Every structure is written in structure tokens, then in C-alpha cells.
Amino acid sequence: MGFLFALLAVTIWSGNFLIASGFVDDIPPVTLAALRWLTATVIFLPFARRDMRRDMQALLDHRNELILAAVTGVTLFNTLVYVSARTTDAVNMALFASTTPVFVVILARIFLREHISLLRWAGLTIAIAGMLTIATRGSLNVLVHLTFRAGDVVMLAAGFLWAVYSILVKRKPATISRNAYLGATFLLGTIPLIPAALIEQWYAPAWSFTPAVLGAVLYIGVLASLAAFFLWNSAIMHIGPGNAALFQYFMPVFSGVGAWLLLGQPVTVVHGVGFVLIFSGVVMATRPR
Template structure:
């Protein structure tokens, strides 16, 4: 349920951010998203950060690496990639991330690749392909890859790397301390890129009309989603958690129908059946 909740919130993130890059440039969007996330989380995390400061210092290298990959780089690259490529390309490339997670977990963390997990992952993969191509495989042959596509591939790999790092969280660090430290460190590492993008300008920092969207991105798609995703990884491992990410296009489709009035057809229903069956199959334990 934690992984499903995180995926649903991230689907809303894509719905909200789809036309939002015209209002704020990508690094600025990422920066203010994490400013709000830190502002919301810090009052709850501060007592934990103070109490566990010795452990934070002892694991500073791990926390910097996790913050840099999951907070500083991942979402920023997604927003930058969105400026240079199509939504179809982004969706196709984004679904590679769960495959990266499963493969990296198998290579470096010894997660078992039993038959059910392999079959379920492939089933979910083809379900997403069916959804994104509209049942016409020829669409894939017409794709043209550019710098945005390459950046999205890098973002997908970084997200997989981050998910594996979460599984390696030192046992002495509470999840609140982990989130508070990585959010703060990731935001700090975003500052130079933010100032560079703004040309070191002291012009108005953020339009008030953007506050509602940024509040959603900061509170729901950052604090709540990352907390749920990290909790899922700790409970069931990165491989099984990753498969739930295949549900992202389904959640996006439902939310687009509700909030944007976009229709759902037989392709969506057929792909939903494949994806849900694949998730259920892959989530079965090897025992």
C-alpha cells in the first residue's frame, strides 16, 4: 500500500507539472518544491536530527550521496528533460526505472530473480507498452531520441540507484532523520544550480499564482510520496517496490480523466489488466 500511495502521488505530480514549466524554469521549479518540502518536514524532523546528530555525522557520506541522487538530481533532470522531448518519450523511458531497480538489486544486493518476479515484470512492461503505443507497435519505430530522452534515461537510472541506497539505510538512523537529512542536504546542493539558472538575479523569486501547484509538489509529491516509497522499500525491498511504479501510467490516466476530462478507452482497460496482473504476480514472495 505504501508503494501504491507513492506512485499515485507521483502520478499527480506529472499531471500538475505537465504544463507548468512555462511558469517556472526547471531548476527553479525543483528548488521551490524542495524548499516547501523542507519547510513542512523540518518541524517534525528537527528533534530527531538533533537527537541523532552523532549518527548523521558518522554516516555523512551515505546521506550526501542519497540526497544528491534522490533529491538534487532526479526530479531536476525530469523537469529539464521535459523541455526537450515529448510526453510519449518521457513515459516510455520512465518505465525503464523499475527494470533498472530489479536488475541492480539482483546484481548488487542479491535479490532473488525467481520466475514469478521475471514474468510479472515482463507482463507489466508490455502492459505499459500497450498503453503508451495505443495498441500500435509501429509508434515505437517513429520515435526520435534527443538530449531530453538521454537525460530521462539518466534520471531513471538515478532513481533506481536512489531506491537501492534507501534499502541500505543504516539501522541507527530513524526514517524521520533520514528524510530530514536528505531533504535538507539535497536542497542545499540545489542552491548553486538555482542561482546559476536565475543569473544571480534578485528579481521576485516565485509568482504567487504558482503557490498552489508548488504546495502540492512539495507536500504531496515530495514529503508524502518519498516517505511512502522509502517505507515500502524497507518493508518489501527495492525489487518488489519497483514493480508498483508500473502503475504510474494507470494512475495518471485516471487522474487525467477526473481532472482534465481525458477519456479512457479499451486500450487503457486492457493495459490495466496486464499491469495489475504483472504487479500481483511479481509481488509474490519466492516462497
């Protein structure tokens, strides 16, 4: 079930990259992040309120860890995703977000003492090869002359922040229920986004709340936030952050297919080769022996 939860979460998040890329000219990035998390928080808090009230003392006792999880996983990560979309495309965003498993494996070894087997390193290497195959379109010349756009660097930073969040979720105190933890992180992470979005209105281009923007906000607020975060946190509790993070290598594949279907971006045989490598690497890295 942990593997299934991780795969479903990654599938939903792939759509988030498409929205970030497809609506880059329709709504400012911080505003999009604020609307996303405000929607998720307003919908989820009525369901989490009872658990949060019951676990209030535990929430207060671990407030520093909760604030850090909220800032890394809610406030900063998704905002950086939308900022990244200004200077890079959906597939590249997913590719650089897929560097997260490397960060997670290293951080899990340092802070959680998770064992890194030779098989896991081999699977990690093969999955990275698949990611690079897609990124370079199978050309060694592209790899040699690979240049980074500003959005790529921003996504790299976002990937590290998501790794930190994943480690914090695994360290969630047993005295805090899952609903209380999500409700607290959603609320704490949304609060700083609201004034930031209001400030953004002063210098951002004018935008309008069209039906398409409403649909995008509902998708990222309900599915990419509520459903995907619940699935991701459940996956981490079942199989650990290291195994769950490996499924993020599928994001370039899912985002590539979505970009082809919805945005008209091409998908080639190279993407198929990359998928085979990524799939094989994840299977190897998540096998017990």
C-alpha cells in the same frame, strides 16, 4: 502495508508529472525543483530536528551514503523530471520513469543479493508489455518506428538515478532513524538547488509567482515530497526496493487518467489494455510463489 504505501506514493507522484507538464511555461525547471524541496525541507526539519540531533554521530559516520542518496533522490532526479517536461508530455515522462523497476531489480540483485524468481521475471515482462502498449498506442508500427525525444532520454537517466536512491534507502543504517534520514537527505539535496536556481534566473524567461504556481509548489512540496517520500521509504523497508519499484509501472496509468481529466489529453481502450497487463504483471512479480 508495504504494498499500500508503494501504491499511494506512486499515485501522488503521478500528479507530479502532470504539474511538470502543465507548468512547463510558467516556471523554470531548476527553480521549480528548488522551491519544491525548500518547501518540503522547511516544513519537515522542525519535526526531524530532534532525531537528527540524536543520530548526528551516525549521520556523520555515514555521510558519504547520505550525500549520494540526497544527490540522486532529491537534487538530480526531480530536477531532471522538470527538465524532461520541456520536450515530452506527462504520459511519456511517466512511461520512462517506469523503467526504474528494471534498474532496481538488477541493482538489488547485485548489491542486496535479492533473489529474482522466474515468476518475478515473468511479471516484470508482462508489466513492460503493458507499458509499451500504452507508449505505442497498441500499434506495432509505432514500436518499430519509435523515436526518442530529448526529454525521454532525460527521464531514462532520471529513472536510473531513482533506482540508485531506492537501493540506498534499503541499505539505511539501523542506527539512523527514518525521520533523521529523510531530514538529512532533504537538507543535503536542497542546498545545491538554491544557487543553481539563482543562476537559472539570469537566462530563464521571466516568470511570476501566481496562485496556480503557489498551489503547484505546495502540492509537490508537501505531498510529492514529504508524504510520498515517507510512504516510499516505508514501503522499501517493508517489502524491499524490488517489490516497491514494480508499483512504478502504475504511473503511466495514473498519469494518463490525470492528463485526460486535467490537461485534455486522450485516454483510449489501449490504455485500459495496458493497465490490465501492468496490474497482472505487478501481481505476479510480487507474489511469494
